[in-house]
Amino acid sequence: MKKIEAIIRTEKLEHVKNALADGGIMGLNVTNVIGRGVQKGITYQGRGGMPVTVDMLSKIKLETVVKDSDVEKVVNIIIEAGRTGNIGDGKIFISPVEEVIRLRTGERGEGAI
Ligand SMILES: Nc1ncnc2c1ncn2[C@@H]1O[C@H](COP(=O)(O)OP(=O)(O)OP(=O)(O)O)[C@@H](O)[C@H]1O
Ligand SMILES: [Mg+2]
Structure with a gap:
């Protein structure tokens, strides 16, 4: 089993969530996060022409164990539904998961996902 953690644009959440459901992926967690990528945030022209840098941008972290x-x-669904082609689209991290246990039944492993 693997945990897929995807950092995506906040405005892409609905689309990604629906696309995952269409692909049979129901269980997930969503968290509001702030973070930065290689560009270290964004710089824009503020009032009075002074550049303003915001180094921590709001993103969504979507976690699902599959x-x-x-x-x-799942990776392909997230890329297809979450991508705009511009910088800041996000990133996907994949890590191993040792065990999953459904509290109600005590089922373990893939059957408990
Ligand atoms: N190496 C990382 N570790 C953990 N979180 C990261 C990492 N890189 C990016 N993130 C998270 O993902 C968000 C989006 O990153 P972003 O898409 O800007 O990555 P990038 O590597 O800069 O790619 P791009 O050049 O397409 O912008 C960041 O705001 C941060 O929350
Ligand atoms: Mg970036």
């Missing part, structure tokens, strides 16, 4: 066999599908 079967190994679903990883590529």
